[in-house]
Amino acid sequence: MKYFYLVWKSLWRKKVRTILTILSVFVAFLLFGLLSALNQVFSGAEDLADARRLVTLDKISIINSLPSSYLARIESVPGVERAAHASWFGGYYQDPRNQFAQFAVDPARYLDVYPELTIPDDQREKWLRTRDSVIVGRDLVEEFGWSVGDRIPMYSSIWTNTSGSQVWDFEIAGVFDSEDPRASTQMMLIQYDYFDEGRAFGQGTMGWFIIAIDSAGNAAQIANAIDTQFANSPNETKTSTEAAFAESFIGQYGNIGLIITLILTAVFFTILLVSGNTMSQSVRERIPELAVLKTLGFTDGNVLSIVLAESTFVMLLGGGLGLGLALLVVNVLGAVPLPGFYLDAAAVTNGVVYIVLAGVAAGIFPALQAKRLTIIDALSRA
Amino acid sequence: MSDDLVVLKDISRTYQKGKEKVEVLHQLDLTIANGDFLALMGPSGSGKTTLLNLLGGLDQPTSGSIRVGDAELHKMSSSALSKWRSTNIGFIFQFYNLLPVLTAQKNVELPLLLTRMNGRERANRAAIALSIVGLEDRAKHYPRELSGGQEQRVAIARAIVSDPNLLLCDEPTGDLDRETADEILRLLQALNKEHNKTIVMVTHDSQAAEYARHTLHMDKGTLAPEGAG
Incomplete structure (x- = not known):
């Protein structure tokens, strides 16, 4: 000194x-x-991925959906504690540049396997009660200046609804945060039932399954058991840990x-x-x-x-x-x-x-x- | 007990210059008493500065022994010599060699950084040293803001701040005009007489040598008998 x-x-x-x-x-x-x-x-x-969560996809491509009946069969596999599903909505808000993740999910199941997502009880209840409602992440609310109760039109480039339009109208029921500051909340969660009934095709299918298991040490064994169950079916699956899923997803960018x-x-x-x-x-x-x-x-x-x-x-x-x-x-x-x-x-x-x-x-x-x-x-x- | 501060016995110093060996000092014996003020004169290349460097532990002899006080310099390692120099020797150079980024006060404090003194003690000691050389009012000035004579005074303050017994001066007035040179030499004389500092001064200037108690002449690496110059 x-x-x-x-x-x-x-x-x-x-x-x-x-x-x-x-x-x-x-x-x-x-x-x-x-x-x-x-x-x-x-x-x-990858870092945020939970070692006790598995993801089951179509074996050939993430684009292919899986039958909704798989959910119950997956839940029956020993070691599986809870399962949820998600489907890609593929939409944007007002302008094609306003792209962000929108998933059609079963609200209760999804929040159950992602306990790190937090939402006030009254907003959660409203989402569960209101079929055409969505919850949105804090980052989106801040970006687009939305408020709870707003109705927002979402244009889906994939899903035409039964009225022949690609524009879907949703009410914002709540805003969720994540306990981990690194986690993205640029995401919209749509009620699957409303989405499934409203889409013009593809009913009864789900994009992928998210599975909470009893122990990270059993991940390989459980993943194998799930995939074996659907082997030689028209929709074979590939189950991996959430981290491996995230890694392969990011790998698309190089x-x-x-x-x-x-x-x-x-x-x-x-x-x-x-x-x-x-x-x-x-x-x-x-x-x-x-x-x-x-x-x-x-x-x-x-x-x-x-x-x-x-x-x-x-x-x-x-x-x-x-x-x-x-x-x-x-x-x-x-x-x-x-x-x-x-x-x-x-x-x-x-x-x-x-x-x-x-x-x-x-x-x-x-x-x-x-x-x-x-x-x-x-x-x-x- | 001997009153000799410096005893050099059979000192030789040879440098390798390309393929050639150059002997700068040849079997030189010298004794300097405590409290002496010795002027070393001689032509360029006679070995004056080499001798001064040996006395200050900046260089080691090729053969022979050097004792300064209780220290056997020829037996000491480089780091031991560094530590010894910090408390036993004060150096004064022809071109002052002050650090331009430091004020006079901070330049004088430099040797004290090697002690256990705290900042306040260092500042006090430096202030005393500056007052001895008559520059207490220039403490906050940078070297570029001082005259040559003042710079040399700061250098002298730096040399005496850790209270060494032996001051080694290499052409201390070589860069100064006559009047300023005399001021510096009077200051050195005062340090010798009033503060009992032993001084060895290399100089080309016979008038400067007159301020010393003794003058020795060197030629071709040897000392001429006293009075022979």
Whole structure:
């Protein structure tokens, strides 16, 4: 700590250079924060997946629906505690750009297998009672300015209703939240019975089943039992854990995690070169000064520590500000309306570790150069 | 008990210059008494600065022994020498070598960073050192805001702040005009007489050497007999 003043003053020896370096580190860690949050959007579904939930789909394609009779047969499999179903509505609100997830579900069953979704009791009751009602996630309400009681038209690009229209009219019965701040609430849940009776085709089918099981350890065995039950039928199934389902769903977009990692690697490598070069330049300019410190009794280790502290401090300043702004934008202001766009504690911890590592990596070679200086040679350069 | 502060015996120092070996000091013996003020004179390349570097533990002899006080410098490691220098030696350079980013006060405090003193104690000690060299009113000034003479005074304050016994001065007036040089030399003389600092000063300037108690002349790595210059 007693060297802090010396480190601080040395940093500002060339103000413009130091500010530019801090700015480049700032941008790098702001980018790190935002990309980490983006990664969370894609990997969040996997993280949020419950190990005690299975998903049963048509074996050939998620597009194919399954007979509703499967629900009871799935519930009869040993180890299955509860089961729900969902069907893709595939609609938008007012403008084709306003796309979000809408599922037709059995309200009681669905909320039973997703206990993390919370909704006030009176709104839940209203949804259960009112066939043409929906509940919507908090994020949607905030995005479209809806209120409970509003009637909203939804255009389905898949489902024509019995009156020959693709526009479905719903009343908002309630607004749900999620206990997990990372979970998306950009979702609308429609009453399956109303949807099934109202659609012009496909009655009696369901999109997929969500199954709550007794133990995560039995997942493979139960999944196998379910799929065996429907083997050699016209609608064979594929049952997997919710995490595996989420992973395969996200896989459609490509390996986002790898892409983000590659971008960040390139950014960090560039930052290391920039900062390392700045520190080397700074040490070269101060060789006589460092020699004076050694003459006064500073050991090689002292000098090494001072140079390392300088480079780490530049990273802490720039990286701290960048990560801090990313946290502010993503978590506090919620400025990016993407479901699951969130910086969790692990990402922040990673960020801090990377800041320190980058500081040490950028400073280590100049610090070693400073450590190895021989006083007599260095003083002769004064 | 001997009153000798510095005892050098049979000191040689050879440098490798390319394929050639250059002997800068040759079997040199020197004794400096406690409280002495010694001027070292001689032509360029005679080995004055090398001798000063050896006395300050900045360099090691190729052969021979160096004792300063109780310390056997030729036997000490680099880090042990660093620690020893921080409390036993004050260095004064021709070009002052102050850190430009620090004020006079903070420059003087630098050697005290290596002690267990807290910030307040360091500041007090630095203020005393600055008052000894007559610069208490320049404490908050940066080196660029000081004249050459003032910079050298700050350097002297830095050299004495940890109260070392031995001050090593390498051409301390080499960059100053006559009048300022005399001021600095009077200050060194006062430190020698009033504060009992032992001083070894390398100089080309015979007028500067007159401020010392003794003058030794060096040539080709050896000391000329006293009075021979």
